[in-house]
Amino acid sequence: MKIELRNVGVRFLSGVQATRGVDLTVGAGEFVAIVGPSGCGKSTVLNAIASLIPESEAVVEGDIYLDGTDRRKLSSRELNLGYVFQRDCLLPWRTIGQNVATGLEIRGVPAAKQKARIAELLEMTGLTEFADHFPYQVSGGMRQRVALIRTLAYSPDVILMDEPFGALDAHTRMVLHAELIRIWERTHNTIMFVTHDLAEAITLAQRVIVFSRRPGCIRAEHPIDIPYPRDPFQVRGTEEFSLLETRIWQTLRGEFDTTLAKGRVP
């Protein structure tokens, strides 16, 4: 599914302008990462796409089209998108298997079909033996993996990811990077991945979008020409990677510097 943002801004009723004038097109099957300083409104953009911003809290300006259809004309079911948050957001009273089934259950998929799909996904991520465990009984890395396959289970057209691996240790994160790349190469979902970690963005995405500080807008765009299949453990050591990192950091650094300077000077 293609996502088009036209002059999108989000203004909170408290007076804060989170983002302003965002123009962005993400092609069907494209993997895009958005980086920017914290509080720049990159998550807010995802929330706007997912229609998760209540009218009682903020005004969404501009237009968002999904495959050419205005977002406002689509119900959340028709949107058929997946959203992975920084917190795993698993339902604690459901077992791992039941959590993975959530989206299928919501869509009224027959139980037998659910079962087969869940088994397949658990198998793919090595979680089969934990199907009957409750979330508190497994590690943070496993929980985030469950959150990911819960989203994949109902084959969403778009997957929005908001710093999904931010709370994990470096090693687990790399393992999940490898898994995400592998999955994306197979399914080719459209993915928008928000992070503040530049290396993570370069490792994963085909294109990195740099956001300015608040009110966030697009400062720069960098294509990442590293070919897939990428191995996150290898990619980071390459010269190509360091060059990209340096180049993107040039545009990103300005946003951090001014934020810090502003903080220091009263």
Add this chain to the structure above:
Amino acid sequence: MSLATPTTAAASAEGFAMERSRARRSDGRMRLLRNRLLAIAVLLLAWEAAGGGFGERFAFVNTIVVAPPSLALRELIDYALSGLLLSDIQSTFSAAFLGLALGFAGGAVMGIIFGYWKAFAETFEPIVFALNSLPRVAIAPLLLMWLGLGLASKVAVSFFSVFFVVFFNAYMGTRAVDPDLVRAVTAIGATKFQVTRMVVMPSVASWIFAAMRTAISYALTSTITAEFVGSTAGLGYRLQVAAGLLDTKRVFAILLVLMVLGGLLLEINKLVENWVLRWRPKSQLQS
């Protein structure tokens, strides 16, 4: 074990160690059980002696005030054989349970309505808070006046004491639903109704269950109290009459019944709660 290879030898050594530690643990449990029984036996014997069960020589309290356990037990058997015990238990516990069930359902529904409907909650909050600040049993005489000496008044008193406990937990539970979970399930495509079923209900249920233990004790306490105030049957009534006649052995017999049945109920509740809330991490405080 002539065929034991090094690995199986190691495995069986490990098995022995595990066996031994299990045995040690069960030793510890047996010792605890023995100590507990001993403590109870000492207490009962002292009580028996004090009540004159071993002759007047050892009795150091007025036997009218403290009946020895042996007499209380004999009294309990007589009480049971007469058929009165069963009918008393029946009338007390049916009142307590009816009140518990109604108070539970009413409190849960009202609490959830309050949690969902802000304008409603804000309007009725002062009334509910005022009623809640009333000591529950203080309205027993009024309810007796209105509903008579029978079952209805006991049920009403039990209902009122249970209602508020459950109500406040359901209310708080509805408001404490994790907004991130609601957002996540909404993003997956859930309708409002599905969010309620998948997120709000289980979350509130855990809060309500936390109130169950208190609710059970409240239901029993208030029913017994209501029976003190005015009644023609029930354990509370029988207790009141026996105390009035200085019939201590009967008083002790009834107290024993209440203790055993109350304890049993709380134990059952604990089992149910542990099963229903099995998704929760085990408390670090209770080890």
